Amino acid sequence: MDSFAILPQQLVFGIALGTVYxxxxxxxxxxxxxxxxxxxxxxxxxxxxxxxxWGLLTWLLSAQLSSLHPLWVLPLLLLQGMIxxxxxxLSLEFFAYRPLYKRGATRLGPLISAVGAxxxxxxxxxxxxxxxxxxxxxxxxxxxxWRLQVAGVNISxxxxxxxxxxxxxxxxxxxxxxxxxxxxxxxAVAEDREMAEIVGxxxxxxxxATFFLGSSLGGAAGVLVGLYYTQIDFFMGxxxxxxxxxxxxxxxxxxxxxxxxxxxxxxxxxxxxxxxMNPAYRDVITFAILILxxxxxxxxxxxxxxxxxxxL
Amino acid sequence: xxxxxxxxxKNLSKRFGGLKALDRFDFLVRHGEIVGLIGPNGSGKTTFxxxxxxxxxxxxxxxxxxxxxxxxxxxPPHRITALGIARTFQRQRLFNQMxxxxxxxxxxxxxxxxxxxxSILRTPATRREQKVVQEKATRLLALFGERLLPRAQDxxxxxxxxxxxxxxxxxxxxxxxxxxxxxEPAAGMNPTETRELMRDILSIRxxxxxxxxxxxxxxxxxGICDQVVALDHGIKIAEGSFEEVRNHPSVIExxxxxxxxxx
Numbered sequence: 001m002d003s004f005a006i007l008p009q010q011l012v013f014g015i016a017l018g019t020v021y022x023x024x025x026x027x028x029x030x031x032x033x034x035x036x037x038x039x040x041x042x043x044x045x046x047x048x049x050x051x052x053x054w055g056l057l058t059w060l061l062s063a064q065l066s067s068l069h070p071l072w073v074l075p076l077l078l079l080q081g082m083i084x085x086x087x088x089x090l091s092l093e094f095f096a097y098r099p100l101y102k103r104g105a106t107r108l109g110p111l112i113s114a115v116g117a118x119x120x121x122x123x124x125x126x127x128x129x130x131x132x133x134x135x136x137x138x139x140x141x142x143x144x145x146w147r148l149q150v151a152g153v154n155i156s157x158x159x160x161x162x163x164x165x166x167x168x169x170x171x172x173x174x175x176x177x178x179x180x181x182x183x184x185x186x187x188a189v190a191e192d193r194e195m196a197e198i199v200g201x202x203x204x205x206x207x208x209a210t211f212f213l214g215s216s217l218g219g220a221a222g223v224l225v226g227l228y229y230t231q232i233d234f235f236m237g238x239x240x241x242x243x244x245x246x247x248x249x250x251x252x253x254x255x256x257x258x259x260x261x262x263x264x265x266x267x268x269x270x271x272x273x274x275x276x277m278n279p280a281y282r283d284v285i286t287f288a289i290l291i292l293x294x295x296x297x298x299x300x301x302x303x304x305x306x307x308x309x310x311x312l
Numbered sequence: 313x314x315x316x317x318x319x320x321x322k323n324l325s326k327r328f329g330g331l332k333a334l335d336r337f338d339f340l341v342r343h344g345e346i347v348g349l350i351g352p353n354g355s356g357k358t359t360f361x362x363x364x365x366x367x368x369x370x371x372x373x374x375x376x377x378x379x380x381x382x383x384x385x386x387x388p389p390h391r392i393t394a395l396g397i398a399r400t401f402q403r404q405r406l407f408n409q410m411x412x413x414x415x416x417x418x419x420x421x422x423x424x425x426x427x428x429x430x431s432i433l434r435t436p437a438t439r440r441e442q443k444v445v446q447e448k449a450t451r452l453l454a455l456f457g458e459r460l461l462p463r464a465q466d467x468x469x470x471x472x473x474x475x476x477x478x479x480x481x482x483x484x485x486x487x488x489x490x491x492x493x494x495x496e497p498a499a500g501m502n503p504t505e506t507r508e509l510m511r512d513i514l515s516i517r518x519x520x521x522x523x524x525x526x527x528x529x530x531x532x533x534x535g536i537c538d539q540v541v542a543l544d545h546g547i548k549i550a551e552g553s554f555e556e557v558r559n560h561p562s563v564i565e566x567x568x569x570x571x572x573x574x575x
């Protein structure tokens with residue numbers, strides 16, 4: 001088949017994949033915006049979200065309920081994945097990072113702690129769940145026959161659900177950050193932490209809430225990716241995390257809209273590129289984008305938050 | 313209430329290395345007063361504000377506040393804000409990326425109680441609270457007439473210098489302070505703006521808020537301060553009415569560097 005003929009199809013895949021990257025990238029960007037730290041364990045938070053969704057789905061299937069309708073099962077999976085991953089994020093902050101900051105750590109200490117936490121979580125999941133792949137029984141929830149044909153492009157119901165869910169969650173986050181008391185506190189801490197403390201913001205509580213939010217988005221992404229690829233393992237967070245990190249850097253790390261845009265651009269670029277070359281080069285493309293961004297536009301497409309302050 | 317002591321410091325000292333920024337400083341403000349703090353640059357005025365608001369820890373001495381004479385010396389800044397002391401900064405520290413209105417809303421943060429789940433779930437209590445706080449913030453912006461209100465939705469960094477100073481005051485007031493500390497509120501303002509500022513400060517006092525201000529502009533100090541305290545090298549060198557302090561030999565020496573011939 002001619003490569004160009006499948007471009008529209010690849011674009012649809014790219015958008016769905018991109019919104020998922022965005023969702024994970026938001027976790028990196030939120031934490032960076034407030035602590036100037038790359039939470040390298042975020043990929044593992046995403047992985048744990050996928051496992052939690054898998055566990056619940058498997059349990060629901062084994063419970064032999066008369067009807068499993070995605071309309072209630074999917075929100076349940078997401079909710080569980082989000083709350084569980086959010087709690088993992090909270091504990092990371094509390095046990096792996098906060099003690100370091102309270103002792104006056106600079107930027108390197110927490111970063112190393114994050115890498116350690118990442119390895120710890122991978123091994124924890126491997127030892128408790130086994131190293132073998134787990135399978136999401138997605139087809140029982142979203143039968144492959146549920147699909148749309150638009151101008152020769154195949155769009156499965158699952159793909160639509162993934163795109164919509166991610167988009168909704170992102171809008172939700174955007175609203176939260178822009179229009180609520182908590183969001184205001186988060187932005188205040190990101191911009192001038194000491195001043196935020198003076199006006200009465202409980203800084204550490206805001207940081208914890210930020211970790212919870214970012215991690216819960218990662219958990220939701222884990223469930224969606226599990227449903228889509230149907231196979232998960234304890235190592236899946238590594239490459240997904242790096243790619244989402246790339247998306248965050250591409251959009252401008254610390255910038256919420258940047259993470260959304262970066263994820264989308266990366267997902268589409270990846271899907272379109274593999275149309276023309278060996279799909280094995282998928283990761284090469286992603287990381288080439290990371291390197292090119294760092295060389296030619298280190299502040300990302302929409303600009304790093306930090307650079308905006310320096311302008312003033 | 314009027315006449316009772318609101319803030320009192322005893323023997324307050326702060327050192328930076330060998331430099332005595334504050335040296336056994338005794339200070340007292342009563343309810344409803346406007347007290348001016350004057351002194352040459354580096355005399356410890358701003359350090360005093362930092363120590364009272366908990367940004368810097370005193371080396372020795374105590375700060376007592378309110379009717380219950382609570383000791384502030386060991387408290388973190390946000391607790392002190394919650395107890396009722398708010399301040400502005402000499403070099404303004406607004407949240408520049410946020411809008412004018414949002415800056416005031418953040419200032420009210422210590423008076424709100426909705427947390428993460430309230431914000432996510434939009435509980436009725438959260439919404440009610442949001443509405444009350446919004447109204448309060450609008451009221452505070454209206455304090456400065458048409459200066460800030462029409463710009464409520466603009467980012468703070470777009471404001472003029474004088475407007476930023478006004479916004480800092482509005483943000484400080486959002487925390488419902490009993491005591492407002494103003495660090496050089498008139499700096500960089502032209503005479504018209506300064507006169508307006510003096511009126512604004514007086515009307516803030518009318519609302520029952522006690523004010524301590526650091527100021528170099530003597531028309532402001534003369535115009536609105538009931539009491540004036542002069543500092544030099546961290547030591548209180550004079551206190552009393554503006555006229556008393558202005559004519560005090562140590563004050564003249566501190567400003568002019570030598571003893572002036574005194575009439």
